[in-house]
Amino acid sequence: MPYAADDATPGPDRDALRARVPGWGIDLDAADRPAFPREQPGIPTGAHWRLPEQQAHGETRERSVEHPRITPVFGTAQPLRGVSGAIRRLAYERYSEGQTPHWLLLILGDRVETAGSRARSLLSTRPDQPITQTGVLAESRRHPIRSRRSPGRVDLRHAWMDPLLVAGPWLLAAGALVGVGRAVARRR
Amino acid sequence: MKAMTYRGPYTVRVEEKPDPTIEHPGDAIVRVDLAAICGSDLHLFHGMMPDTRVGHTFGHEFIGTIEEVGSNVEHLQVGDRVMVPFNISCGSCYFCARGLLSNCHNVNANATAVGGIYGYSHTAGGYDGGQAELVRVPFADVGPSVIPEGVSDENALLLTDALSTGYFGAQLADIVEGDTAVVFGAGPVGLAAARSCWLMGAGRVIVVDHLEHRLEMARTFGYAETIDFGQVDDIVRHLKRATDGLGADVAIDAVGAEADGHVLQHVTASKLKLQGGSPVALDWAIDAVRKGGTVSVMGAYGPIFSAVKLGDAVNKGLTIRTNQAPVKRQWPRLWEHIRAGIIDPSAMITHRIPLDDIAEGYHMSSSKLDGNVKTVVEVSGR
Numbered sequence: 173m174p175y176a177a178d179d180a181t182p183g184p185d186r187d188a189l190r191a192r193v194p195g196w197g198i199d200l201d202a203a204d205r206p207a208f209p210r211e212q213p214g215i216p217t218g219a220h221w222r223l224p225e226q227q228a229h230g231e232t233r234e235r236s237v238e239h240p241r242i243t244p245v246f247g248t249a250q251p252l253r254g255v256s257g258a259i260r261r262l263a264y265e266r267y268s269e270g271q272t273p274h275w276l277l278l279i280l281g282d283r284v285e286t287a288g289s290r291a292r293s294l295l296s297t298r299p300d301q302p303i304t305q306t307g308v309l310a311e312s313r314r315h316p317i318r319s320r321r322s323p324g325r326v327d328l329r330h331a332w333m334d335p336l337l338v339a340g341p342w343l344l345a346a347g348a349l350v351g352v353g354r355a356v357a358r359r360r
Numbered sequence: 361m362k363a364m365t366y367r368g369p370y371t372v373r374v375e376e377k378p379d380p381t382i383e384h385p386g387d388a389i390v391r392v393d394l395a396a397i398c399g400s401d402l403h404l405f406h407g408m409m410p411d412t413r414v415g416h417t418f419g420h421e422f423i424g425t426i427e428e429v430g431s432n433v434e435h436l437q438v439g440d441r442v443m444v445p446f447n448i449s450c451g452s453c454y455f456c457a458r459g460l461l462s463n464c465h466n467v468n469a470n471a472t473a474v475g476g477i478y479g480y481s482h483t484a485g486g487y488d489g490g491q492a493e494l495v496r497v498p499f500a501d502v503g504p505s506v507i508p509e510g511v512s513d514e515n516a517l518l519l520t521d522a523l524s525t526g527y528f529g530a531q532l533a534d535i536v537e538g539d540t541a542v543v544f545g546a547g548p549v550g551l552a553a554a555r556s557c558w559l560m561g562a563g564r565v566i567v568v569d570h571l572e573h574r575l576e577m578a579r580t581f582g583y584a585e586t587i588d589f590g591q592v593d594d595i596v597r598h599l600k601r602a603t604d605g606l607g608a609d610v611a612i613d614a615v616g617a618e619a620d621g622h623v624l625q626h627v628t629a630s631k632l633k634l635q636g637g638s639p640v641a642l643d644w645a646i647d648a649v650r651k652g653g654t655v656s657v658m659g660a661y662g663p664i665f666s667a668v669k670l671g672d673a674v675n676k677g678l679t680i681r682t683n684q685a686p687v688k689r690q691w692p693r694l695w696e697h698i699r700a701g702i703i704d705p706s707a708m709i710t711h712r713i714p715l716d717d718i719a720e721g722y723h724m725s726s727s728k729l730d731g732n733v734k735t736v737v738e739v740s741g742r
Contacts, residue, residue, distance in 0.1 A: 247486025307723025324590025
């Protein structure tokens with residue numbers, strides 16, 4: 173049968189919808205929705221300045237090369253440091269956000285920092301604790317079997333390989349490091 | 361102060377950190393009463409967001425009490441109880457001055473594409489978040505609002521992201537009366553989007569997920585029809601059959617970067633981090649919406665490339681509308697709806713945990729244990 177202009181089945185009428193769903197149609201008027209129009213030049217924001225004051229100590233902070241200068245306000249949560257800091261600084265200083273190496277270097281910096289942090293934690297008074305810090309102890313109190321019996325749970329289909337995929341790259345990197353170390357030792 | 365800290369992928373803990381200080385005259389320090397774990401926090405927990413540093417405190421959904429204000433703060437006082445939008449906004453840049461409060465150009469030194477977000481990596485500005493006793497809140501005259509009468513603490517908390525983002529997602533879909541809307545994802549944002557579609561006049565709302573307890577909430581909280589995509593052979597064909605072979609008028613992606621349902625996409629994105637996100641839900645939205653329809657995307661994706669079916673989007677003449685919600689613009693309307701009893705977002709809360717149990721909270725949310733939909737972190741014990 174060919175398609176026709178009136179193929180769509182008519183929906184329920186307004187009264188039926190209002191009776192079934194509290195508040196149906198209360199924001200029907202698109203022009204009266206809070207984010208309409210998307211851009212509203214001059215919208216009150218609470219700002220009582222034309223240009224915000226500059227936060228201090230931004231001279232050496234990393235920034236996207238797409239910013240001509242440091243932003244007036246910036247986060248100071250975890251300043252760059254160490255090898256991961258050097259990798260991240262390279263990402264920011266060399267590549268714009270439109271270049272893939274920018275992001276790949278940042279991801280590399282993340283992994284290098286995690287590896288270093290985990291190694292350093294072993295020498296600290298509070299080493300990383302894989303049991304408590306992953307939260308797996310929640311399993312014992314949160315109905316692990318019943319929770320996973322939801323009939324359509326598709327994540328269970330690849331659950332068997334998830335630990336391999338998460339831990340695999342770390343194990344490969346550790347293996348490669350050991351291999352390189354052994355090769356260097358043999359040459360000496 | 362006590363704060364949740366990131367230790368590397370899949371590991372977090374609570375530790376003592378120095379108290380935040382006023383670093384700019386527009387700053388305030390907020391003592392956190394309630395925080396929440398958001399689905400997008402799981403992308404950080406899983407190590408998907410570039411430049412997530414060890415020691416970072418997550419948490420972009422929080423309410424609390426003003427502890428200290430900078431010299432240029434005029435609208436708030438010490439002791440005010442405030443709700444804080446997840447966006448950090450200066451209020452005066454090119455974008456903020458046009459209402460694009462989630463796209464501020466003055467608060468994120470690390471990126472121009474992303475605005476500032478509390479506790480969301482250095483890619484989002486490097487601000488510690490609200491899963492802690494104290495938080496630095498920049499531009500306090502622009503972001504936070506005093507929690508109004510008639511809005512409970514838990515409802516205020518859910519207005520800082522989940523409800524506002526879901527409502528905004530329905531707005532992005534440009535719903536007109538009688539539209540059929542398909543919402544992918546029955547997490548808090550998807551549930552809020554489903555509920556909001558009705559407020560905007562949808563004639564039919566269908567929610568798609570693979571977790572039965574969330575679909576149940578989509579039926580009770582969202583008044584929606586539901587489809588468990590894990591129990592149908594082909595969700596796109598199923599949706600087409602349910603919409604006269606035409607497709608839905610609008611589709612909303614409320615899943616984002618860790619969408620499941622396609623093993624290759626999930627593995628390459630969520631596990632191997634070779635994509636900015638697994639665009640399974642977005643691809644389904646493109647396929648399941650009708651020609652000329654609208655796809656709304658407010659699910660969170662990472663900044664690198666993702667394998668999106670853009671060809672079909674072009675071939676079908678779709679409008680794809682996106683953004684992170686400019687949260688504060690939604691509040692006056694949503695306060696009205698809450699006070700009028702039209703919507704009660706706290707009904708989505710399934711778990712309340714102390715800050716000390718944050719690691720277990722993340723695991724529970726990540727592994728979808730115990731019927732988890734929304735976890736609230738009770739920080740101050742108020």
